[in-house]
Amino acid sequence: MVHIEDIKKEAKRLLKEKKIKYLIGYKRGTNGLTALPTFIKEPEDTDELIWEASCIQNLSRYLVEEKKEQLKNKAENTLPVGIIAKACDTRSIAVLLQEKFLERKDIYIIGVSCEYGGVIDQKKIKKKFRGKKPEKVIFDKTNNLLIGTKFGNIKVPAEEILAERCIECKSTFPLLCDDVFGENVKRKISEHFNSIKEIEELPAESRWEFWHGHLEKCIRCFACRSVCPMCFCTECVVDPIELAVTNESTAREKAEKVKWIERSTTATDNIIFQLVRTLHLAGRCIDCGECERVCPVDIPIRLLNKKMEKTALEKFGYESGFDINMPSLISNFKDEDPQDFIR
Amino acid sequence: MEQYEPRIIAFLCKWCSSAGSDLAGVSRMKYPPNIIPITVMCSGSVSPLYVLSAFRNGADGVLISGCHPGDCHYIKGNFYARRKILLLTELLNYIGMDEKRFKMSWVSAAEGAKFTELAKDFVEEIRFLGPQNKLIRGN
Numbered sequence: 001m002v003h004i005e006d007i008k009k010e011a012k013r014l015l016k017e018k019k020i021k022y023l024i025g026y027k028r029g030t031n032g033l034t035a036l037p038t039f040i041k042e043p044e045d046t047d048e049l050i051w052e053a054s055c056i057q058n059l060s061r062y063l064v065e066e067k068k069e070q071l072k073n074k075a076e077n078t079l080p081v082g083i084i085a086k087a088c089d090t091r092s093i094a095v096l097l098q099e100k101f102l103e104r105k106d107i108y109i110i111g112v113s114c115e116y117g118g119v120i121d122q123k124k125i126k127k128k129f130r131g132k133k134p135e136k137v138i139f140d141k142t143n144n145l146l147i148g149t150k151f152g153n154i155k156v157p158a159e160e161i162l163a164e165r166c167i168e169c170k171s172t173f174p175l176l177c178d179d180v181f182g183e184n185v186k187r188k189i190s191e192h193f194n195s196i197k198e199i200e201e202l203p204a205e206s207r208w209e210f211w212h213g214h215l216e217k218c219i220r221c222f223a224c225r226s227v228c229p230m231c232f233c234t235e236c237v238v239d240p241i242e243l244a245v246t247n248e249s250t251a252r253e254k255a256e257k258v259k260w261i262e263r264s265t266t267a268t269d270n271i272i273f274q275l276v277r278t279l280h281l282a283g284r285c286i287d288c289g290e291c292e293r294v295c296p297v298d299i300p301i302r303l304l305n306k307k308m309e310k311t312a313l314e315k316f317g318y319e320s321g322f323d324i325n326m327p328s329l330i331s332n333f334k335d336e337d338p339q340d341f342i343r
Numbered sequence: 344m345e346q347y348e349p350r351i352i353a354f355l356c357k358w359c360s361s362a363g364s365d366l367a368g369v370s371r372m373k374y375p376p377n378i379i380p381i382t383v384m385c386s387g388s389v390s391p392l393y394v395l396s397a398f399r400n401g402a403d404g405v406l407i408s409g410c411h412p413g414d415c416h417y418i419k420g421n422f423y424a425r426r427k428i429l430l431l432t433e434l435l436n437y438i439g440m441d442e443k444r445f446k447m448s449w450v451s452a453a454e455g456a457k458f459t460e461l462a463k464d465f466v467e468e469i470r471f472l473g474p475q476n477k478l479i480r481g482n
Contacts, residue, residue, distance in 0.1 A: 199437070200437070204436075204439045204440075204441065205439065206439070207437065207438060207439035208438065208439025208440070208477065209439070210439070211438040211439060212439075212477075237392065260392055260395075260396055261399070262480075266480075266481055266482060267482055268399060268477075268478050268479060268480060268481070268482045269399075269480075271438070271478065272395045272396075272399060272478065275391075275395060275434060275435075275438070276391070276392055276395065278434060279391045279427075279430060279431060279434065282430050304434070304437075304438075307433065307434065307437045308430060308433075308434065311429070311430055311433045311434075312430075315429060315433075316426065329426070330423065330426055330427055330430075331423075332426075333419065333422035333423055333425065333426055335412075335422075337422070337425055337426060337429075338429065339412070339425055341429065341432055341447065342425065342428075342447045342448060342449060343446065343447070343448040343449075343461060
């Protein structure tokens, strides 16, 4: 069991001893069973920290923002930044370390194991409980969840409440941690890659209809890109800001502007944007499911990334987020890579 | 009725495939004129975005051709290409694009005949499939 008091005590100690600059953690949200990211600078503020099934967010994105800020200000970082990370969050930090975007000495990871549980999916909760607001979630070893509401405890199967990514989780135990809370337990609710099996088995035309139907809705708000810890480019290839044409742009500047897709949201350009994003995340995505969570039009973006993860594992034996010393997927090759598709 | 003529974009690497297609030309071997060659420095330099962009701008098929493994001018460019292109193939297939519209091949500078065969087969295949309208611009 993870006790929040232990985490608070450790956080207080770190801040008091000036081991970390500040701590990124979760605090209670304003609406029922929700959590908000919080940045704690003073030891006495650590009391607002929480740890429960509503801590959905992948906070490693804030490490990326911190690093970008440092690069911009050319500031010397003296103290590491503390972060409370779930197993999947530590994997995304691992990829950032693998790509040498972050340095290990700049972060202090407080890893928390999800043990038998995971995080809840707010959309599923809303659907399941309608008006009732759940107040707490208790996990047990039988893959059932106990949901506490005002009307008493309700027992539901894990699949109905847990986030999709948690159902398929590879390992609920964090890695690379400075401090670890919780135990390393083996847990399995569903086969890995179960979620994309259904789509893969459809005939090609139905697959096209499925994806076209979903991606047609995309409004290109770029929320998926903003929330993704791996999307740290300052200039995105599908949305070049620096090269934007203004009234003052000369003919030459306009001619030199690289424009792969239009700004307007046509289905084709939406599909190309998502395909490009998926390819850029191939072998880097660690399936934290944030892109899908923030999508305002409910596009199952995760399923695209999942396909790449499966291809990487099956064809190249590559798993992202477990080894920081491994070369990344597309900056490396093996002689025995499959080539039966090449003529 | 006029026969449908497919448009196929071919990204040919400068050192092997482009020379291979050149050989086919100077040897007076006949292959369909539907193939529009674009010479790139290496098959490894072909970004998946090029391929998607080609489809977006109206290509019915895309061919990427490079040196045989081990023959790359830049030693390992085609090995990187092999990985990247496999990922792209799987992804296009997954979203329901016809996988036959997208091909990769190894053609060396001496294989003019192979290039001719390849071009003929590919054009016939695409002619059978008809125009590509899934990823076309403004759709």
